[in-house]
Amino acid sequence: IKLWFGVDYYPEHWPIERRGLDAELISSAGFNVVRLAEFAWCRLEPSPGKFNFQWLDEVIELLSTKGIKAVLGTPTAAPPPWLVKAHLDILPVNFQGHRMPPVARRHYCPNNPNYIKASERIVEAMAKHYRDNPNVIGYQIDNELSLGDEYCYCDHCVTLFRNWLKNKYGSISELNKVYGTIFWSHEYGDWDEIHPPTPPFDECNRGLSLDWFRFRSKSFVEFLKIQVRILKSISPNKKVTTNLMGLFPGVDYYDLSRNLDFPSWDCYPKFARAYYDPAWISMLHDATRCMGMESFWVMELQAGPTDGYAGHPIGVTPDPGELRKWLYQAIAHGAEGVVYFRYRTVCFGKEQYWHGILNHDGEINRRYLEVKRTGEELKKIGEILVDAKCKSDVGLIFSYDSLWATLIENRYYAKSYHEQALNAYKGFWHHGVNVDVISPDHDFKNYRILLAPFLYLTNKNLIEKLKNYVENGGLLIATARTSVKDEFNRVYSNGLPGELKDLFGLRVTDYTSIPPEIEVKVSTQYGQTSVSGWLEELTITSAQVLGVHEYEWLKGRPAITLNRYGRGYAVYIGCFLTQDASKLIADRIIEERLVKPPVELRGEPVELVSKEGRDYRLLFLINHDPKSKTVELDFGKVLEAKSLLRGLHVKGETVKVTLNSHDVEILYFED
Ligand SMILES: [Zn+2]
Structure with missing residues (x-):
């Protein structure tokens, strides 16, 4: 290529x-x-x-x-x-x-x-x-x-939105039911009584608002598809x-x-x-x-x-x-x-x-x-x-439905959806473990570990997929506020985390928001870690406890749990992730050899990324700092590599590499 x-x-x-x-x-x-x-x-x-x-x-x-x-x-x-x-x-x-x-x-x-x-x-x-x-x-x-959020409320958009809803729900009574329009007397008698929600969306009906976000997204997808069709019909290549x-x-x-x-x-x-x-x-x-x-x-x-x-x-x-x-x-x-x-x-x-x-x-x-x-x-x-490709054993679910639901409830949570995703990602990034950032529609089966931070919304299909994934030997890691709502942006009425209670072997029986400036601790047998933003009381049915809360009335109660389900495991973290907590989890997973970094990296932190070619492997080392850094790579056995950017050969079980300010090194290994 x-x-x-x-x-x-x-x-x-x-x-x-x-x-x-x-x-x-x-x-x-x-x-x-x-x-x-x-x-x-x-x-x-x-x-x-x-x-x-x-x-x-x-x-x-x-x-x-x-x-x-x-x-x-x-x-x-x-x-x-x-x-x-x-x-x-x-x-x-x-x-x-x-x-x-x-x-x-x-x-x-x-x-x-x-x-x-x-x-x-x-x-x-x-x-x-x-x-x-x-x-x-x-x-x-x-x-x-x-x-932006302010647009578009033109007559075409309003009419198309109503048609889109009609197509989706079939009858106005079905729409009334799933939206819960009885709240504040919004029950519609006909489609043309529906007005799109307006910012600030948290004033509006949650189901209607989420559908509006979906509709706006679809509008651009459809606009793009028109151009794709023209371009591809004329120049397929x-x-x-x-x-x-x-x-x-x-x-x-x-x-x-x-x-x-x-x-x-x-x-x-x-x-x-x-x-x-x-x-x-x-x-x-x-x-x-x-x-x-x-x-x-x-x-x-x-x-x-x-x-x-x-x-x-x-x-x-x-x-x-x-x-x-x-x-x-x-x-x-x-x-x-x-x-x-x-x-x-x-x-x-x-x-x-x-x-x-x-x-x-x-x-x-x-x-x-x-x-x-x-x-x-x-x-x-x-x-x-x-010609070399990224291969990942870790998948991170990024759900636009969950993102939108949290944006509709702007500032309800001390931590944003994006930030929770980044914190979950970063624990593995520090080790040079590749992560695929995937949608809930993606196939999960090739991942040893699946991260599901703040997976606020679930639907029947996703619940089935998550259960199948764990049942067949996967390790799922979820955080607080998982599966709080269904696809219509309604809170599950049968207890949290909805239909995933048996997967995690617990029930969330109480919770509290924590102001962003307050740091609270969770204790594990590997030491304490700080968590923030949200804490949950977890009532265990079959899970084992890996960590306990230190916070006031929750002190000593389960905070992190592990549940065996089929041939796999599901971890539930009853708090929002800090980078510290994410690191603790990633460190443990790597120590347990559930996933392996491409090499063990010692010394000052640099970014490490690996790619695989047909008969070779590449290791990228990237210094993101203005000062030079020296790292030691431990291959675990004697290996020979070529430095692609400096033309040097390196050989040994451990190799020292010095990277100047913002410098990059790429090592080439023949299989
Ligand atoms: Zn418009």
Whole structure:
């Protein structure tokens, strides 16, 4: 497989005389792909139905003379002014009834028939024009598909929502029953009496709100599918993707990605924060990989300081070495394409400070030289890196239903759903144990361990899957607030955790929220650990106790339990996870050899990731700190390895590796 190494390039922002030099610099950095045209609708179709692809053809042609291919963005994230003028109704309507002003981007309703028609026309024209152009390898549909919580309440959306509900529930009495509309006298007599819930959603009916989140997500999935159908019917061999935003809540990305050749995402590790968490970035890579079939791209990788945005300050500048490091981190976690955003920082419009590789002046700078050096390395080792795949024994369930249910109850819990997922992930990340971040629909059977942090919502199917998984020998680890609600966002009336009581061998008989600033302890035979946010009283039926609460009235009561179920085990943690608690659990699991890290890592902490090729293995060591670090790798037996980035050979049972500031080492082992 070829590694795609690229940059997002906006030739339409610069004088035509500059293009030759741009092509030269893009080529000599080692790039083999560019993304083009994602916001260029007004140039591609300057007036309704009149297309102009000539400027884009010229750019593609020029770059192709240097062996550079193109991914084209379908430009539907930014409707041109003539389209808004002709069809004001394409503008989304917020919950207060105001149309979104067409002053930025994403000012369209995905359900609007006029917008869908205009989108079909430009996408079809593009696909036909580039059908036989071998230099266009694929398409990125739209850009960061989503609308905020305020949108869209236009007449089309309201009507479609009612139809969607009708289709789902069949009768209004069934809907009344599952929503519990008797509460506050909401019983509906007809479908057109239903109004979508509005922010703050926690004021509204829980079932209706969750269905609204699902409907909004489906609206974008359907909008994307229209474009996929057009592109694939005209160019079945060109790849189709779209650029996601990690585990952004607006759209169920697992659902969306089913329609793509592969997903891609926009990765800005230092966006709006001086201190970022590299484990969070790793987790988002792993999640995006699991949204597709093994492979994904990073379609935008941070290449300089980010702009201020939505009240955030201008981001800190990446340290020397970080651009290279982030690229290897993405590849370590399975990326087959990495595209830096953007080639050159723009001088006008919004995003004047969303820096590219080059600054505004277009001169060669230290970031360019770093990327170029990385490009030279990739020419030698790129294929070896992407031919190897990530294999994980640990799965982490990320449920959009649970995420949405907790967002509807915004600030009810001291810990967010995302944070609980990250804490669960991090215990294993520290050991270099690969984790798949999967949806509840994913097949569980290949995982030795399944993490289910804050799995707030369950349905019959998921309950069956979890039971089957454990029955057949799996180890399931769940936390407080598991299976509190059913698929209609109703609390189970038969005690918690719903139909999973026998799986965990316990019943949650009482609980308390804990303010975020208060740290409480749980004691185990391996010492104490801090937990936070939520504590539960667990009444045991068949589980054994692994840890007890230290908190006031719960002192001495079971806090962590283990239940044998079929051939496997189910662990229940009656609190929210801190990183400390997650580490204690992961440490124990590794000590018990239930999963094995690729090597034992001693010394200062660095990120460790492994990949498996057909007859070789790769170990990535990534130093996420500005200071140099020395680690010792214990292979458990004498092994020989080649260092791919330094050309050295290492041999021994233990090997010492020193990593400079933000440096990366990749060890290659032949099987
Ligand atoms: Zn709408």
